[in-house]
């Protein structure tokens with residue numbers, strides 16, 4: 001059976017029907033934004049200084065995995081500056097003309113949020129360089145030898161670019177951002193605060209220990225924390241009186257097959273196969289994928305990064321291997337190392 005990666009309860013990507021509830025849960029000001037301490041402080045300085053100088057701040061690049069709050073931060077930036085926000089994304093800009101249409105209608109100081117900026121078409125990217133630097137674009141009219149470039153002034157604006165792949169941005173584009181914020185996964189304690197805050201907004205009664213339980217399974221990602229909170233709320237409403245106790249939270253998350261470390265069925269299938277069928281590896285990606293009935297890409301992109309981050313799986317030149325922690329996590333006993341391997345491990349003792 002294959003999984004649609006987007007359907008997973010632990011997917012960091014927004015689900016189609018989730019946008020409205022996400023909007024309701026977004027912090028509106030920087031002071032409400034939980035975690036990302038360093039980014040918050042840096043950003044606060046950038047914004048305050050721009051406000052003092054009464055000038056738009058430098059362009060801002062937000063980089064980090066999905067679901068950590070990049071869209072939320074772009075909205076906060078506009079709110080803190082007291083300016084309107086325009087939202088678009090790299091894939092929506094297929095031609096330079098699409099970008100020119102957006103840029104030429106920006107108002108003075110407006111914040112332009114360009115999500116997935118690394119997926120923008122190349123000709124548009126070049127237009128963006130000039131717009132960011134000189135607040136000007138060249139609109140090309142006509143085709144072939146008769147084509148002419150008409151320069152067009154645009155209002156000074158602030159670009160907030162978001163990317164999950166800062167390394168994929170061409171150097172000239174990256175260099176035009178005066179401030180780059182690197183967002184990292186959240187600590188469980190920060191996720192607990194987010195869960196408490198969201199519970200308040202959604203009118204959910206949740207015990208502190210239950211919030212800890214949910215936070216620990218949220219893979220460092222607020223979007224997942226909020227989603228798990230909604231599922232445990234459903235469970236508590238249908239099976240009990242609505243109050244989320246630790247027992248109810250555990251039972252609900254078990255039903256949704258999210259374990260104490262946040263691994264779901266796919267993660268456990270991959271890990272379980274690596275341990276049971278291949279003795280912990282090394283095994284090639286394609287072989288591992290076939291053994292769980294998945295595409296290699298799904299295993300590589302959807303399951304592995306989290307398993308690697310958790311220290312349960314390692315990618316080596318000879319293939320995927322399980323770490324000792326993987327055996328413990330699945331409650332299995334690792335095969336005893338051969339005497340030769342034992343000697344090697346003992347060399348330094």
Ligand SMILES: Nc1ncnc2c1ncn2[C@@H]1O[C@H](COP(=O)(O)OP(=O)(O)OP(=O)(O)O)[C@@H](O)[C@H]1O
Nearest residue numbers: 022025026033034066067068069070071072222223
């Ligand atoms: N620091 C935070 N404090 C409180 N809630 C947060 C925080 N960061 C994110 N969230 C919540 O998590 C959800 C996802 O956030 P957001 O859409 O901003 O993520 P994103 O990084 O832009 O994701 P994507 O790149 O997939 O669009 C939102 O509902 C938001 O309210």
